[in-house]
Amino acid sequence: MPAPAPRARAALPKTAGSRAAKASGAKAAGTPAPVAAPQEARRDPRRRVLDAAIACFTRSGFHGTSMHEVCTEAGMSPGALYRYFPSKEAIIIAIVEEERAARASLLERLDGATGFVEGLAAMGHALFSGEMPMVCVELGPEISAEASRNPVLKAKFDEVEAEMTDAIRRAFVAAQARGEIDPALDTDAALVMINAIGDGLLLRRRLEPELPLAQMMPALGHLIGRMFAPAHRSVPSDKAP
């Protein structure tokens, strides 16, 4: 990044304030929180910025959110904010870094469940029931979209994704060895499918927030079960829709 030349600082009084409200722009965005709560100001400033940024990016997207909005939401001035993060991009990258921890705790449900498919369904339920304080549910699609064209972000994002995919692959192979999954199935194709379903559901959540995905998880899990079950075993159908 080219270092910007130091700016001269002319004392010009300028045009006072251009008070005419100007009817606002076409921007159909939500209102940022009025002002930070009193004890809010005591919390770790980095956390405050991150939480504020997550809220704003979720509401208006990365490019649709201005730093001033993040500042307002965090109850902090730009001068203070820039003390903790060197740039807007650094904030997203920090958010993605946080995702890693959240995803790791999600993955515990995979190994903790009675079976592979049950584990996937449990992950899905945790994601969509809101029981998990999880950034990626709301921000995942936004982050993927941004990652697809921001190389720095993409590198971080890929790291986190690879951890997730590897864990699922290990669980898949183990389940296959246990006879829970048809041994003839191609692992790569199955993983692409599982990833696609996950990403697709996350996106659907954004587009249709009223869709009761958590409630549908048994039915969706049942479908996934049929997809992977060994060929000549009748599907367990413990949760037929």
Next chain:
Amino acid sequence: MPAPAPRARAALPKTAGSRAAKASGAKAAGTPAPVAAPQEARRDPRRRVLDAAIACFTRSGFHGTSMHEVCTEAGMSPGALYRYFPSKEAIIIAIVEEERAARASLLERLDGATGFVEGLAAMGHALFSGEMPMVCVELGPEISAEASRNPVLKAKFDEVEAEMTDAIRRAFVAAQARGEIDPALDTDAALVMINAIGDGLLLRRRLEPELPLAQMMPALGHLIGRMFAPAHRSVPSDKAP
């Protein structure tokens, strides 16, 4: 609105044609087309704008693309461009409108195939093999992301999506009546699943363009077949991976 003072126009001789490419800005983006091809300038100007916008939005996203970039790519000045579209938003909406036609032709593959699952696989193959001049493959995720927060765009987008989903639902129910699909399956869950898989694969394509999704379609189609096949029929496995 404060009437802007009329601008003086000084008869400056100017640089004739300004064909110098201008080396572009610091924007870490791809290079816009050097200059419009000779016969390119003869084409329908609306089409030129649309094609240029699709290229730019695909490269840098909706908010990441400036109107000047679109102008450069289209080989057209801002003044000319704004003769054909009243705003940046109107351009996206026109693109989504075009999607409708493209999707309709995609849907023909559903009804033209030998069965429902084969139809889905054919759609997938057409999408990912590049044989279809289809905007949504590259721009779909970008549009969904934008639609999730732009109400005007969302309305248009929902229209197009509803047409797609309805057509798939009809095909699903018909296949179920034909005995091709397990009659016990919940139609709503199946449709959510099909949509999620489609959206998820489109997103994956953006994130990992090198992944040979078209080649994987037989394997993926096979998985979908297992998911929907009637319970006590052994899966046709004509294309076991």
Next chain:
DNA sequence: ATGTCAAGAACGAACGTTCGTTCTCATCAC
């Protein structure tokens, strides 16, 4: 053939706004 001229397409500098960022300066703890 040549000149005239209106219509409208295209141009591109400039506009007002908003962006991400940085500045100066006040405040506090020690």
Next chain:
DNA sequence: GTGATGAGAACGAACGTTCGTTCTTGACAT
């Protein structure tokens, strides 16, 4: 004092858009 912290005005660049002007075209008169 001194160093860390924060506020908030200000900066310059870039944004989407506008608009006075120029260029292109082709019908018509000569």
